[in-house]
Amino acid sequence: MKQEDSPGTDPGKGGPRRPRRHDPARRTRVLDATLGVLVSDGAAGITHRKVAARADVPLGSVTYHFASLAELRAAAFARYVALRTEEFAAAFAEVRDRPGLLDALVAQVREATERRRSAVLGFELHLAALRDPGLRALTEEWTAASRAVLARFTGAVTASRLDALLEGLILRALLATTPEPEEETRAALSGVLGLPA
Amino acid sequence: MKQEDSPGTDPGKGGPRRPRRHDPARRTRVLDATLGVLVSDGAAGITHRKVAARADVPLGSVTYHFASLAELRAAAFARYVALRTEEFAAAFAEVRDRPGLLDALVAQVREATERRRSAVLGFELHLAALRDPGLRALTEEWTAASRAVLARFTGAVTASRLDALLEGLILRALLATTPEPEEETRAALSGVLGLPA
Amino acid sequence: MKQEDSPGTDPGKGGPRRPRRHDPARRTRVLDATLGVLVSDGAAGITHRKVAARADVPLGSVTYHFASLAELRAAAFARYVALRTEEFAAAFAEVRDRPGLLDALVAQVREATERRRSAVLGFELHLAALRDPGLRALTEEWTAASRAVLARFTGAVTASRLDALLEGLILRALLATTPEPEEETRAALSGVLGLPA
Amino acid sequence: MKQEDSPGTDPGKGGPRRPRRHDPARRTRVLDATLGVLVSDGAAGITHRKVAARADVPLGSVTYHFASLAELRAAAFARYVALRTEEFAAAFAEVRDRPGLLDALVAQVREATERRRSAVLGFELHLAALRDPGLRALTEEWTAASRAVLARFTGAVTASRLDALLEGLILRALLATTPEPEEETRAALSGVLGLPA
């Protein structure tokens, strides 16, 4: 909270100093840092200072690239949706039939508990959008993209049901202290898919 | 340490003054005010000041009854679960058969969009519990209570699926800009219940 | 910060409950607790709550027995002086000659570093009296009593010098990270006493 | 987040308004204000607000330059030691022989009662260091510097005794309601110096 020494000198304590100028990836690095803060501290825990520290950029750099906290938050959520949508599509890219689809869906639930990070971000976005209609477009886009991935195998109606159930299953899985057996997850999804349990 | 106005006088700005001592229901009123703030501003938006203003009690009264914000938040969530559990049970009290159950479930989704308040509180609790394991006991208790209500009609396994699907459907319904037709909701739930769509 | 259960019941968690009425030693217990807080947190760190907790009496009991914090502080200092004066006199009660006096004085310095508590209290009183003339009478009384003890062996003038040097030596001893050898302490006091080093 | 008055206008209540930006000496002014508060109210009486008011800077400026109160306090004490050490050295700069040294020492005691300010600061530092080992380095540095000044005339051993006695004499002088005659002070110091009284 005070720069005692001139920048560029004293490479000594506390990590690399900052001779950084011209840093084209900075915007992206700031957004990734923002997602990190979002996971740790929630949407309301995002502050310019925390983001700047995590991205290792000067405080002024954050306010320079993003006019307000709200803009920063929205941009970070948008980046999350872009990343997550791609990831989701990739998870189903190799799927060829219904049993394969079921496997992939079950894996989604399992992986959510293994890497809470992404799931927490998703719920943060949901809750933020519940309050801020400005984010609603983003959540709809996301939902539509997810359904489109699933609809390739099932048709729109079933895709929609699957998607809702998936959401509910992931939330339950994240909150459970004793995890449900994977067979039950599989059976629940099978039912909606019209497959034998 | 500085008495700006004599008590009882100056009803001028900002509403009625406060001759209130001895107020046994105060704790509860503070909790209800906290739930109100929670709905408006989210878990991180809870502040002693907002709660005090909404409950029409002095600031010190909030900190007196709840040693910390975390304690206040936890107590408010606990009150929500108690209220919501009772409400949920009541909604299924008159149900006698599977078609009746289906009606009641569909009504839950419909009502969530009509009275966002309670649904938002539920998701706030979920997200808070995702970060704070201390709240996990409360969410588990809540989930168990909800499943118990449903299990009366369906058995434990189906109740669990219904509960997860219900959660997902409600979230989707709350976030949708164009609401899904109620028939689709009904059909999705019917599938899990094993009823003809 | 809230008494959930009726007093007298629940002897369970957190130490003995409080069936205490009629407690004639309470005033004294409160004062001793105040001295404890004084040592830990300094004169400005005294609060009704800390004192009440340490004395295991209800908050109201402290304000009941002592009309204000200042009164409580003054009473605690007075108790300290009474205790310390007696202790000091006792330390010299068996002294019969100058060499014995020297030994006793050196012991005072040594013991100050061993039991910082009393020394810290003494300096707290000095500093408080520096600001609050109302405490000056107490410090003078204390100084006079100390000098009187020493004067029994040395006459008033030397007693006064000894007392001042003792104060300085104790302060230095308390603050030194590497303690001075006891021989040096002995030599310094010897000089004032007119004894061969 | 709320601009009550436009900057530069309203010179009305409470002194001149603040168009002050760019103020490189601000850190030092804040430290001097802190020493002022320290003298008036003691170490525990230091608050950001009192310091800000005394330095005539906004509250945020104090917290900006000093990350915590403890840091502010430590920096203020360090500044005091620097100033006081220089002053002490200056007081003995012209001393050429033992009688001159005695005069200078007696003057130190006399001046302490005349300008209590500095003496009080010294005792505040002692007491603070008694509790906070982090300040011990500062007090040791100070003691070493003082002894070094005196040792120029007397050798290390006598310097140490003189220093301790000086401390005790000053404390007694500050607390006495009826001041001791200067001759007694002189005699006490003479004894340690090995000069004829």
Place this chain on the structure above:
DNA sequence: AATGAATGAGTGTTCATTCAT
């Protein structure tokens, strides 16, 4: 006589934002 609920001023600290450089 004794208690603890109640109150609101005051604390340290964090922060979004502005702006001179």
Place this chain on the structure above:
DNA sequence: TATGAATGAACACTCATTCAT
């Protein structure tokens, strides 16, 4: 273009004190 000093509102929390019981 980019930075960080600067500002004041807001925050959680502590507290001396008052007062109804």
